Amino acid sequence: MKIRDFAFLGMALLIGLAGCSHNSTDESDSSPPLEAVAVQTTLATIHPMASVVHAHGRLEPAPGADAKIASPIAGRLRAVLVREGDLVQAGEVVAIVDERPQQAQSLSAAAALRAAEAQAQQANFALKAAEADQANAVQLAQLALKSAELDRENAVQQAKIDLETAQTELKKLLAGARPQEIAQADQAVVQAKATRDRDAAELERVRFLYEHGIDSKRDLDDAQTALQVAEANLESAQQQDSLIRAGARPEDIQAARLRVQQAQQALQRAQADGDAKVQEAKTALRQAEQGALQVLAKKQEALAMQRTVQQKQADLLAAEATADYAVLRAPLSGVVTARNLNPGDMADPSTPVLEITDPNRLILVAQLPAEDGARVRKGMEAKVTSEVLSARTLAGRVISVGQVNPQTNLQEVQIAVSNPKGLLKVGDFASADIILAVTPHAVVVPKQAVLTQENKSVVFVVGNDGEAHQRDVLLGSEQGNLVEVRRGIAPGDQVILLGQYELSDGQKVKVISQGQDESGGNNS
Structure with a gap:
């Protein structure tokens, strides 16, 4: 409602009261009707409307929104690079020990690691050489065994x-x-006799001819x-025929028997010699295969050296990490809220050097x-207000109910309070309206339209007859200057906003003006 409306309404009320005073001086036995208020x-x-x-x-800082930065190692501070109130980014170097x-x-x-790596390399070379030697020895022993078996x-x-030949003979x-x-x-x-008889007859014939001078001496x-x-x-x-009929001589039979015995002995020697050579080759193969134990020992040695290398690597990483601990970095982005130590002071894990808070992450x-x-x-939304915000509100959400x-x-x-511009600070007092439920179509009136009479909430409504009618109402949630009316009036009812304190039920009223509702609409 504008100032001129209040002035106009005030003048109208004064005029009305003056008229009432004038009428009271001219009282008669019959009272005239009251003028409209x-x-x-x-x-x-x-x-x-929200409940x-x-x-x-x-x-206070939200969980994880503040940090106390202490040195993980004991040492003298060489530099502190920020002051209280400075803005820092996550990962920024803030102090050096x-x-x-x-x-x-x-x-x-690092030197111990290099030495261990060299020893591990030598152990690997020895392992590979032992594996190659053992593999070659086994291969040669296997070939020798096959050769002995074949021989x-x-x-x-x-x-x-x-033996079979001697036995056959x-x-x-x-x-x-x-x-x-x-x-x-x-x-x-028979054939030999016939040949002899023919040659004898031929000789007699040739001799006869020779004696008679026919054939030559030749x-x-x-x-x-x-x-x-x-x-x-x-x-x-004849001798061959005699030999065949007489059969073998005893000495030939004895010689043949000796050859059979010699062949049997030769077979036994061949079997025994061959078995001995095969057994010798098997023994050599077992010895070569047992060389795997030496290889295993070399492998264990190489593994031990590798574990030593890993240990030295871990030692180096630990040493480098310890060296990195000398550089203190901000774990989060925020504002330096405390600087407890200065260059030259002794730092240790129990004494924070700096304290940092993220002003954008606060909790009420x-x-x-x-x-x-x-x-x-948990999870209900809230609207947060504070004196430092003036009329502004910030969004919030319930994160814990104890x-x-x-x-x-x-x-x-x-x-949890959303504070993107950093308007609120740690330690500020603030208020929050936690929204339990929202009624999307609530009947609302300004709070100033509600009166309390005899412990009851009432409003005056202007009826079509131009009179003020008192309504008992049941109120609900409040939001700003508005109040929810759950029972007693309906949307569109003309509710008296100013002047209701002088009214009684059924009294005539004169509407001077209509105010502007809180939702932005104009009722004039």
């Missing part, structure tokens, strides 16, 4: 052949000549020679009565 009205409207719980408390002892440890660890097989096979000698051989020998004798000599050869062949055939810690806290749930303190009957509630 000038009032200002507004319409009951539909507006979303809220009011909370008040102090702002004297790192020379840690650098020396890092160099020593044994060949020698035994040859000895068996020699002995059997032949013991069996004597076959009928076919005797017949063949007899036939040879012809006679040839005939004599042929007869001698035929007689020799006859004698040989409030204590609620148990009956209000029982209605609050237990009721039996001594105080209060319940702690934590509300």
Whole structure:
């Protein structure tokens, strides 16, 4: 409502009161009707209304939004690079501790690592050489075993052949000549006799001719020679026939038996010698295979050296990490809220050098009565206000609802506050309306339209008859200057905003103006 409206309404009320005073001086036995009271009205409207719980408390850093930076190692501070109130970014270097002892440890660890790596490399070379030697020895032993087995097989096979040959010859000698051989020998004798008889007759013929001067001396000599050869062949055939019929001589049979015995012994020697060589080759193979134990020992040594290298690597990483600990970095972005130590001071893990807080991540810690806290749930939205915000509000959300303190009957509630521009500070007092529920179509009127009479809430509504009618109302949630009316009036009712304190139910009223509703609409 504008100032001129208030002035106009005030003048109208004064005029009305003056008229009443004038009429009172001219009283008569019959009282004239009361004049209409000038009032200002507004319409009951539909507006979303939230059911809220009011909370008040102090702002603190959200979990994880503040940090105390202490040196992980004991040492003298060489530099502190920020002051209280400075803005820092996560990862920014904020202080440096004297790192020379840690650098020396890092160099020593690096040298030990290089020595261990060299020893591990030598152990690997020795392992590879041992593996190659053992593999070659096994391969050669396997080839020697196969060769010994093949030699044994060949020698035994040859000895068996020699034995079978000797046994066959002995059997032949013991069996004597076959009928076919005797017949063949007899036939040879017959043929030899026939040849001799023919050559003898030829000699007589040639001698006769020679004596008579027909043949030469040479012809006679040839005939004599042929007869001698035929007689020799006859004698040989007769002797052969005699030998065949007589059979083998005892000494030949004994010699054959000796050859059989020698062949048997040769077979046994071949088998025994071959077995010995095969066994010797197997022994050599086992020895070569047992070389794997030496290889295993080399492998264990190489693994031990590798573990040593890993340990030295871990030592180096630890030394480098310790050296890195000398550089203190901001773990989060925020504002330096405390600087506890200065260059030259001794730093240690128990004494923070700096304290940093992220001003954009705050929580409102409030204590609620148990009956209000029982209605609050984690995740409910809230609207946060503070004196430093003037009329502005910030969004919030309930992140924690604690237990009721039996001594105080209060319940702690934590509300995360969105503070992107850093308007709120740690330690500021703030208030929050925790939204329990929202009624999207609530009937609302300005709070100033509501009167309390006899412990009841009432409003005056201008009826179509131009009279003010008193309505008992049931109020609900409040939001700003508006209040929800759950029962008693309807949307569009003309509710008296100013002038209702002078009214009684059924009194005539004169609407001077209509005010502007809180939702932005104009009722004039």
